[in-house]
Amino acid sequence: MIFGGLQKTTLVDYPGKVAATVFTVGCNFYCPYCHNPELVLPELIQKHPQISEEEVINFLTKRKGLLEGLCITGGEPTLHSDLISFLEKVKSLDYFIKLDSNGSQPKVLKEIIEKKLVDYLAMDIKTSLEKYHLVTLNQVPKENIQESISLIKNSGFDYEFRTTVAPEIVTEEDIWSIVDLIKPARAYFLQTFKGIKTLDPRFATLSGLPEEKLKQIITQIKPFFKECGLR
Ligand code: SF4
Secondary structure, eight states: OEEEEEEEEESSSSTTSOEEEEEEOOOSOOOTTOSOGGGTOHHHHHHSOOEEHHHHHHHHHHTBTTBOEEEEESSOGGGOTTHHHHHHHHHHTTOEEEEEEOSOOHHHHHHHHHTTOOSEEEEEOOSOGGGTHHHHTTOSOHHHHHHHHHHHHTSSSEEEEEEEEOTTTOOHHHHHHHHHHHOSEEEEEEEEOOOSSOSSGGGGGOOOSOHHHHHHHHHHHGGGEEEEEEO
């Protein structure tokens, strides 16, 4: 695999573990608020420095005992046909693995779960199913999203769902539709929108729901989840 980034240490990406994070390149969604355009837009990917799988594996081999886990995020990691073999290599080094996904490839998630190649799954729930076309541009069937949610909930691994409360994409009503879609579940987090750098530059000028409102919503939706909070 080729990666677009390696963060050598993180205390926040993998709950409870000291980890590193790798970023895969390419995505089949187009979330206008995405803050990693260099990992999504083909013209920017070409100009972005690349890191080989060998470099990542060498790094992990040297850091054995110092790092506990590896987070794999994107872009969208499940688009890469060599993800499975990469996961196998990382597992053979005895690392815990957290995989972030947009849930568009349930077949890949199923294989990963069946082969027990991860320890933690995190899926972004972008918005209510009715509005998913705003981020998929109708390129991914909604059924894939539903299937991935179900696979993750029944995987037996630790998992979380999370939603970036982006302007225009996620309203209070959408949050309630998402809750209906995923409840009951182990963990659900709302993430505040930060319009610093966005795929669609227009979104950098917009504001999402205020933090106070999000805290209020969390109080109401908390009973449906073991863990629920604002990030
Ligand atoms: S936010 Fe995630 S799913 Fe959306 S375009 Fe960016 S990398 Fe892809």
